[in-house]
Amino acid sequence: MAAVVTAVEAAEQAPVPERPAAARRSFPVWRWVILLIAAAYFLIPLYAALRFAGFRAFTQVTSYPSFGSALLLSLRLALIATVLTLVLMVPTTVYVYLRLPSIRRIMEAITILPIVIPPIVLVIGVLKLAPGFLLATPNLLGLVYVVLAMPFAYRSLDAGLRSFDVRTLVEASNSLGAGWPTTLWRVVIPNLRTAMLSATVLTVALVLGEYTVASLDNFQTFPVWIVNFEQNSGPVSVAASLLALFVTWLLLMLIVTIGGRSARKRGGAEVALFSVSTAANVSATKGEPE
Amino acid sequence: MTTNTAASATTGLDGTTSDGAPVSIQGLSRSFGAVRALDSLSLDIAPGELVALLGPSGCGKTTALRIVAGFETADSGTVTVDGKDVAAIPAARRDMGMVFQSYSLFPNMTALENVGFGLRMRKLNTAARVKKAAELLDMVGLSPQARQYPHQLSGGQQQRVALARALAIEPRVLLLDEPLSALDAKVRLQLREQIRTLQQRTGTTTLFVTHDQEEALSMADRVGVMREGRLEQVAVPSELYSRPASVFVAEFVGTMNRIPADYDGLDEVTVLGSAVPVAGDRPTDLTGAVDVLVRPEGLRVEAVPGGNGIVTGLTFLGSLTRVTVLLSGDVQVKVDKPSTAAASLVPGTSVQVRVAAGEPVLVAAAGGSGGSSARGVTSS
Numbered sequence: 001m002a003a004v005v006t007a008v009e010a011a012e013q014a015p016v017p018e019r020p021a022a023a024r025r026s027f028p029v030w031r032w033v034i035l036l037i038a039a040a041y042f043l044i045p046l047y048a049a050l051r052f053a054g055f056r057a058f059t060q061v062t063s064y065p066s067f068g069s070a071l072l073l074s075l076r077l078a079l080i081a082t083v084l085t086l087v088l089m090v091p092t093t094v095y096v097y098l099r100l101p102s103i104r105r106i107m108e109a110i111t112i113l114p115i116v117i118p119p120i121v122l123v124i125g126v127l128k129l130a131p132g133f134l135l136a137t138p139n140l141l142g143l144v145y146v147v148l149a150m151p152f153a154y155r156s157l158d159a160g161l162r163s164f165d166v167r168t169l170v171e172a173s174n175s176l177g178a179g180w181p182t183t184l185w186r187v188v189i190p191n192l193r194t195a196m197l198s199a200t201v202l203t204v205a206l207v208l209g210e211y212t213v214a215s216l217d218n219f220q221t222f223p224v225w226i227v228n229f230e231q232n233s234g235p236v237s238v239a240a241s242l243l244a245l246f247v248t249w250l251l252l253m254l255i256v257t258i259g260g261r262s263a264r265k266r267g268g269a270e271v272a273l274f275s276v277s278t279a280a281n282v283s284a285t286k287g288e289p290e
Numbered sequence: 291m292t293t294n295t296a297a298s299a300t301t302g303l304d305g306t307t308s309d310g311a312p313v314s315i316q317g318l319s320r321s322f323g324a325v326r327a328l329d330s331l332s333l334d335i336a337p338g339e340l341v342a343l344l345g346p347s348g349c350g351k352t353t354a355l356r357i358v359a360g361f362e363t364a365d366s367g368t369v370t371v372d373g374k375d376v377a378a379i380p381a382a383r384r385d386m387g388m389v390f391q392s393y394s395l396f397p398n399m400t401a402l403e404n405v406g407f408g409l410r411m412r413k414l415n416t417a418a419r420v421k422k423a424a425e426l427l428d429m430v431g432l433s434p435q436a437r438q439y440p441h442q443l444s445g446g447q448q449q450r451v452a453l454a455r456a457l458a459i460e461p462r463v464l465l466l467d468e469p470l471s472a473l474d475a476k477v478r479l480q481l482r483e484q485i486r487t488l489q490q491r492t493g494t495t496t497l498f499v500t501h502d503q504e505e506a507l508s509m510a511d512r513v514g515v516m517r518e519g520r521l522e523q524v525a526v527p528s529e530l531y532s533r534p535a536s537v538f539v540a541e542f543v544g545t546m547n548r549i550p551a552d553y554d555g556l557d558e559v560t561v562l563g564s565a566v567p568v569a570g571d572r573p574t575d576l577t578g579a580v581d582v583l584v585r586p587e588g589l590r591v592e593a594v595p596g597g598n599g600i601v602t603g604l605t606f607l608g609s610l611t612r613v614t615v616l617l618s619g620d621v622q623v624k625v626d627k628p629s630t631a632a633a634s635l636v637p638g639t640s641v642q643v644r645v646a647a648g649e650p651v652l653v654a655a656a657g658g659s660g661g662s663s664a665r666g667v668t669s670s
Binding site for chain 2 (some may be wrong): 164165168169171172173174175176177178179182186187190191
C-alpha cells in the first residue's frame with residue numbers, strides 16, 4: 001500500500017528538471033514488474049488449464065444440453081438474489097442508520113449469522129419455513145442466496161452510508177418538500193450507487209460460485225453441473241470451469257464498468273469491491289478560491 | 291403541500307417581497323434523557339424579521355430550530371406559523387427553507403439541479419424550474435457554476451448554492467443553522483452580508499442559530515441570548531450590548547470587565563474607591579463583597595504615579611486603544627481610551643483606573659459566573 005501511495009504522490013509532483021530521466025521512469029517500470037508477477041500468478045494456471053482441456057473440450061461442453069440450462073439457472077438465481085437483496089437491504093439499512101442507530105450493533109450481529117451457521121442448517125430452516133408454492137422451484141434457492149448475501153450487502157451499504165452525510169441530505173430533502181419515497185429515490189439511492197454496486201458484485205459472485213447449498217437442495221446450478229461433470233471427463237470439466245470463470249468475470253466487469261462510469265461522471269467514488277472511498281470529504285478539504 | 295407555496299412559487303422573486311409569515315414559539319420544552327435541552331422557550335418573530343438565537347454550544351438553540359423545522363418534536367409547547375399550529379405538519383410540508391451547518395448539497399446533482407429540487411417537488415414544469423433556479427443562482431452570483439457538481443465548488447460557493455436552494459421555494463420561514471461556521475473568516479464575512487441582503491430583499495421571516503456573537507449582532511434585527519434551554523434576553527443588538535438583562539448576557543455579549551466591589555444593598559456600589567449607581571434590577575440577595583460588570587468604554591484610565599494599577603498591554607484598535615491594566619488583587623481589566631491620549635501609557639506605567647462618572651454598572655455575585663474563578667477575564 002505504501003508503495004502505491006508514494007507512486008501516486010510522485011506522479012502528482014511536477015517533473016523536477018535536475019532529476020535524471022531514468023529515475024523518473026523507475027516507478028512505472030516497477031509497477032509493470034509487479035503487474036507482470038501478479039498476472040503470471042493468475043494467468044499461468046489458467047493457461048495450463050486451457051492447454052489441458054484443449055479446444056475440443058470447449059465445443060464438447062457447450063454441446064451438452066444441460067450446460068445451457070445450468071448456466072441460465074445460475075444467472076436467473078443471481079438476478080433474483082441481487083434484486084431481492086437490494087430491495088430488502090437498502091431501505092432497511094438506511095432506516096436503521098437514520099432512525100434506529102442504537103440497533104446497528106444488533107444488525108451487524110444478525111447479518112454475520114449466515115457466515116457462522118452451517119449451510120445445511122440454513123437449508124433445513126428455509127425448507128421448513130418456505131411456503132409450499134416455492135418448495136419445488138429453484139426460486140427457493142434464490143431466497144437462500146439472499147440470506148447468504150446479506151452479510152456482504154449489509155457491510156457494503158453501511159460503508160456507503162458512512163461515506164456521506166446522509167442525515168443532513170435527508171433533512172435538506174425533507175425541508176425542500178420531498179417525502180420519504182422521493183428522498184430515498186432521488187437523494188439516498190443515487191449517492192449510494194457505489195455501495196449498491198459493490199453489494200451487487202458480491203452477490204452475483206457469490207451466487208455464481210455457490211456449490212454447497214445448491215447441491216444439498218439438489219438443483220443443477222452451474223457449479224453443481226461442473227462438479228457432476230468432473231466424474232465423467234477431466235478436460236471437459238476443466239473447460240467448463242474456465243467458461244464459468246470467464247462468464248463470472250465478464251459479468252462483474254460489465255457491472256463495474258457500467259456503474260463506475262456514471263459514478264465517475266459526477267466525481268463520485270470509484271467502484272471498489274470492499275472499500276468505498278469518501279467522496280463527501282473531498283469538497284470539505286478544498287480551498288477557497290473566492 | 292400547502293396552497294401558499296403553489297401560489298407564491300409562480301410569482302417573481304426579483305425585488306418583490308414575498309409574504310414572510312409571523313412565527314410564534316410558546317413554552318417550548320424538550321428533554322433528551324436527563325438533559326433539558328429546552329426549558330419553556332417563548333419567542334415571537336415578526337413577518338420579515340431576522341431573529342438570531344445566540345448561545346454557547348449545548349444551550350438548546352439548535353434544538354429549538356430543529357423543532358421549528360419539524361426534524362425534532364417538542365415535549366410541550368407550540369410553534370405557530372401564520373397563526374396555525376405546525377406540530378402535526380411533517381417537515382416536508384412546512385414550507386421552510388433551511389441552510390445547514392455542514393455541506394448539504396446533493397452530490398449527485400449540479401448546482402442548478404440542487405436549486406431546482408424544491409421546485410421540482412412543487413411540480414413546477416421544467417422550463418419554469420430551470421428559469422427560476424437560474425435566477426436564484428444569479429442572485430447569489432453563481433451563474434457560471436450552474437452546471438458544476440458540489441465537489442467542484444468551494445465551501446463558500448456550496449453554502450451560497452444551499453441558500454439559493456432554500457430561497458427558491460419562497461419559504462414562509464428561512465432557517466439558518468450555523469451556516470457560516472464551516473467557512474474561513476474572509477468568506478464568512480462576505481456571506482454574512484449576502485445572506486442579510488437577500489433576506490431583506492425577499493422579506494423572509496428568518497430564524498438564525500449561531501454561537502458567534504459578532505455574526506448575531508451584525509446580522510439580526512433582534513438577538514435572543516440562550517442559556518441552558520432558556521432565553522435570557524431578546525433585544526435589538528444595541529440594547530443587548532448596552533442594557534444586558536442578566537450577568538450572563540452581559541458577559542457573553544461583547545467584552546466585559548469584572549471588578550471586585552462592596553455593595554450596601556441599595557442604589558450605589560463602591561468600586562475602585564468611588565460610589566457608582568447600580569443599573570437594572572437591584573440584586574436584593576447580594577450585599578457586601580460583590581463583582582461589578584463594566585464595559586471597557588465605561589472605565590477611565592490616567593497615568594498617575596502610585597495609582598491602583600499597572601499597564602500590562604496595549605491593543606491598537608484604530609481611533610481607540612484598548613489598555614490592559616493589572617489592578618491590585620490580581621484583577622485584570624481592559625479600558626478603552628482614545629489612541630491619541632493612550633500614547634503615553636507604555637507597559638509598566640502606573641495608572642489610576644476608575645468607573646466613568648454616571649456610568650451605571652451591573653452587580654454580580656463575587657467570584658464570576660459559571661464556576662469560573664477568573665476575574666476580569668472578558669469574553670470577546
